[in-house]
Amino acid sequence: MRFQPSFYGTMTGHFLKNRLKGKKRFPLVLMLEPTHRCNLACAGCDRIRTAADRELHVSDCLRAVEECGAPVVAVTGGEPLLYGQIKLLLEELLSRGKYVYLCTNGLLAGDFIDDMLPHPNLTLNFHLDGMAKTHEVITGRPGSFNTSMSAISKAKKHGFKVSTNTTVYKNTGAAELEELFCLLTSAGVDGMLVSPGFAYQSVSEDIFSTRADIINKFRQLQSVFSKFRFMNTPIYADFLQGRMDIPCTPWGNPTFGPLGWKSPCYLVTDGYHETYEGLMSGTDWKKYEKGADPRCKNCMVHGGYETTVMRLAFSSPKVMMRMIKWNLGK
Ligand code: SF4
DSSP: OOSOHHHHHHHHHHHHHHHHTTOSOOOSEEEEOSBOOOSOOOTTOOGGGSSTTOBOOHHHHHHHHHHHOOSEEEEOSSOGGGSTTHHHHHHHHHHTTOEEEEEEOSTTHHHHHHHSOOOTTEEEEEEOOSSHHHHHHHHOOTTHHHHHHHHHHHHHHTTOEEEEEEEEOTTOOHHHHHHHHHHHHHTTOSEEEEEEOOOOTTOOOTTOOOHHHHHHHHHHTHHHHTTSOBOSOHHHHHHHTTSOOOOOOGGGSOEEETTEEEEEOSSOEEEEESSHHHHHHHSOHHHHHTTOSGGGTTOOOHHHHHHHHHHHHTTOHHHHHHHHHHHHOO
């Protein structure tokens, strides 16, 4: 089973509550960035280029969590393990019944695991973009692959839930991905995520794909993906392989960081708002839902589209049945 029944129960309650209140747009996952500081400078990431010298106080983080009410919180950054109050922040989130994903590059995870107790609602999510050679070209840090793999093994030994996230770039090869997923599976990870690389407006490296490239790439990779246990939903996989088109749900994953609430989404920045209400009322959501903004043209990232899958599941019994079958399956 990929997600525990209590997770589905919480999500069902969240949808029902918001729909009964007549809310058309409400968040599912808060992307919380307590710091933009990082111990890496990966190609493909823009966060160290923005407000890397500013951090949120734990009370600011908790205010944001209460304001938006999303049942899932992805603690990201920057590298969240550089945040001095990370343990306190995670404990506060867990005590509020949130499902928490700590998204880390893994370099500091070894010590963190000694300091933190596992919790059924806490998942450590490691970012790995390929085997050592590729991963270390992206991170620019020799040895970073082995450090992350050691931390993954240690986390599993200590009883943590572990998932991984792999960005598939233009030049990512099938054989290398298969080797990586084999290694992660034998390390006992609970699930793996893949997402196509997407160009942030402030990142110019030539490693990103067009939408047509992404569809071709994910079709070619189907034989690899079918062998492993992925957390990507089958509907999102259909979308990535061009079998169906779905709109983006940018408001489903609001991002809060040192500069405030980021509009409209994790990738694109048109401005920042002081409050969650300001974000919701001050963003022209229809433009992004329709993909009318030119920056959305090649975007197929899971943050924008997996939320759409959840919306579809809670609107269509057929989609919900498919999701339940997938959740219970291999
Ligand atoms: S399509 Fe991508 S870039 Fe556009 S709003 Fe959605 S997540 Fe953001």
